[in-house]
Amino acid sequence: MDRLKSIEVFVEVVDVGSFTKAADKFGITPAMVGKHIKHLEHSAGAPLLNRNTRKQSLTELGDAFLLRCHKILNEYTALEKEASLISNAPKGTLSINAPITFGSLILSPIVCDFLDLYPNIDINLELTDKLIDVAHDGYDVIFRIGELTDASYVGQRVTNYELVFCASPQYLNAYGIPKNISELTKHRCLGFSYWKKQSKILSTLETNAFDIAHSRFRSNNGMALKIAALNDWGVLLQPRLLIEEELRAGKLVEILYDYKPSTSPVNILYKSRNDISLKIRLFIDFVIKTLRSNEQQRY
Numbered sequence: 001m002d003r004l005k006s007i008e009v010f011v012e013v014v015d016v017g018s019f020t021k022a023a024d025k026f027g028i029t030p031a032m033v034g035k036h037i038k039h040l041e042h043s044a045g046a047p048l049l050n051r052n053t054r055k056q057s058l059t060e061l062g063d064a065f066l067l068r069c070h071k072i073l074n075e076y077t078a079l080e081k082e083a084s085l086i087s088n089a090p091k092g093t094l095s096i097n098a099p100i101t102f103g104s105l106i107l108s109p110i111v112c113d114f115l116d117l118y119p120n121i122d123i124n125l126e127l128t129d130k131l132i133d134v135a136h137d138g139y140d141v142i143f144r145i146g147e148l149t150d151a152s153y154v155g156q157r158v159t160n161y162e163l164v165f166c167a168s169p170q171y172l173n174a175y176g177i178p179k180n181i182s183e184l185t186k187h188r189c190l191g192f193s194y195w196k197k198q199s200k201i202l203s204t205l206e207t208n209a210f211d212i213a214h215s216r217f218r219s220n221n222g223m224a225l226k227i228a229a230l231n232d233w234g235v236l237l238q239p240r241l242l243i244e245e246e247l248r249a250g251k252l253v254e255i256l257y258d259y260k261p262s263t264s265p266v267n268i269l270y271k272s273r274n275d276i277s278l279k280i281r282l283f284i285d286f287v288i289k290t291l292r293s294n295e296q297q298r299y
Helices: 003-016 019-026 030-044 060-087 100-117 169-175 181-186 193-198 222-230 240-249 278-298
Strands: 049-051 056-058 092-098 121-127 141-145 154-161 163-167 190-192 217-219 236-239 253-255 264-270
Touching: 003 019, 003 030, 003 060, 019 030, 030 060, 056 060, 092 100, 092 278, 100 121, 100 141, 100 222, 100 236, 100 240, 100 278, 141 154, 141 278, 154 278, 163 240, 169 253, 190 193, 190 222, 190 236, 217 222, 222 236, 222 240, 236 240, 264 278
Parallel strands: 092 121, 092 141, 190 217
Antiparallel strands: 049 056, 141 264, 154 264, 163 236, 163 253
């Protein structure tokens, strides 16, 4: 006989005070209710109910047994809910696109933590500095740096992106420290070719020193330009997140603090606020919570 069912029948009998009513609840006969009670009493080794023709009451053992039965049923209900959550846990693959520097240095560690938290979700993270069409390029989530102008997608700011000027101490000793941005034309500046094609960064600077037409060393990869700066080759303009360790260690020195470009927002983009899957919502919430927590710790 199913002991858990017997426990449920026993609790119901006590609650309603009748074998017949309990039988109706479970769709069984009163005689079967009696068999469930006897099954428990046999296991307990003593009567649980005092029975007479008019009413029934709990024995001393039955009173203690009832408390344990309620605890067992509550724990079983909680276990069922937990099992349901596990079986209905978010699953599948998330396709994510992000800029190279932000994606590799900031987003990748967050993705690892998210995957540990949700073992049934996989993530395909593609990094590129090219502009991505949110509506048609097949990504679930896209990270984009800069102000948003297209209202065809949903965007949320998740953090800020700060660009800084810097150079190695050896370079500055050899060529001097520029006092203002106009003096950059007298320096070797490391050009980021992405800016010329898809960013407004160059147009906001009051100098053309970083334009690819004026840079002898240019690359579409910020890491390559950082290595060049560490090798004392020139002045670098790149995100603080890319060079913060070198700045702390003194391998690079921040310059022209008052002339750096305005901080840009980092936005997370997705197609619809209303029609969004659970896995996407969980990822977005996790990223926002993590990045904002990091900001609070930083300041």
